Amino acid sequence: MAGSLKDQLLKAGVASKKQAKQVELDQRKQKKQKKAPSDQATAQHLEAARLEKIEKDRLLNEQRKKEQDRKAALAEIKQLAQQHQVRLPSQADVRYNFIYDSKVKHIWIDSALQKQLALKQLTLVAVEAKFVLVPTEIAKRIIQRDPLAVVQDEEERKKQIAAEEAEYADYAIPDDLDW
Numbered sequence: 001m002a003g004s005l006k007d008q009l010l011k012a013g014v015a016s017k018k019q020a021k022q023v024e025l026d027q028r029k030q031k032k033q034k035k036a037p038s039d040q041a042t043a044q045h046l047e048a049a050r051l052e053k054i055e056k057d058r059l060l061n062e063q064r065k066k067e068q069d070r071k072a073a074l075a076e077i078k079q080l081a082q083q084h085q086v087r088l089p090s091q092a093d094v095r096y097n098f099i100y101d102s103k104v105k106h107i108w109i110d111s112a113l114q115k116q117l118a119l120k121q122l123t124l125v126a127v128e129a130k131f132v133l134v135p136t137e138i139a140k141r142i143i144q145r146d147p148l149a150v151v152q153d154e155e156e157r158k159k160q161i162a163a164e165e166a167e168y169a170d171y172a173i174p175d176d177l178d179w
Contacts, residue, residue, distance in 0.1 A: 006020050006023075006024075073145040073146055074146070076145055077125075077127060077142050077145050077146055077149050078127055078128065080134070080138055080141060080142055081125050081127040081132050081134055081138075081142065082127075082132075084134045084135060084138040085132040085133060085134055086113065086122060086132075086133040086134065086135075088107065088108065088109060088113075088133070089109070089110045089113070091110070092108035092109050092110050093108075093110060093111070094108070094109050094110060094111060094113075094114050095107075095108055096108070096109050096113075096114060096117065098124060098151055099151075100126060100131075100151050105131065107124075107131050109133075113133065117133070120136055121135065121136060122134065122135060122136065123135070123136050123138075123139035123150060123151075124150070124151040125139060125142055125149055125150050125151065126148075126149055126150075126151055127149065131151065
């Protein structure tokens with residue numbers, strides 16, 4: 001009894017070659033279908049990983065673009081400030097105090113620059129931890145790129161305080177309040 005069952009059936013004449021091929025084909029299809037669920041799971045896993053990588057790459061590219069835009073804006077601010085800065089006098093006699101990052105800072109100016117600051121012809125701008133005076137028109141252009149680069153003057157600060165106080169104007173303070 002040498003040979004496979006298929007060979008034996010063909011010799012006995014019970015089955016034809018066509019039927020044997022059909023049975024082999026059916027068996028291969030069944031094996032493939034059994035493997036298919038694992039292939040589908042693998043394919044789904046690969047697709048999910050591919051989509052996750054695409055999303056991660058998109059977020060990374062967005063982050064890089066934001067960083068490039070921020071650096072470009074800082075470079076523009078620096079260039080505007082350098083081109084249009086008003087030189088501080090070497091014989092300054094007035095100490096001009098201002099608030100920057102919740103700290104009192106100062107620069108030395110003369111009376112002519114102090115008048116221009118009071119008339120809002122000049123504005124103080126912070127560029128790379130240095131303070132420079134620029135014309136107000138240039139400061140407006142700098143504000144468009146980064147509002148935090150311009151040191152706010154006292155009047156703007158007063159307006160902010162007034163706006164905050166206006167929120168509580170409807171609430172009366174009781175007269176009999178003891179501290």
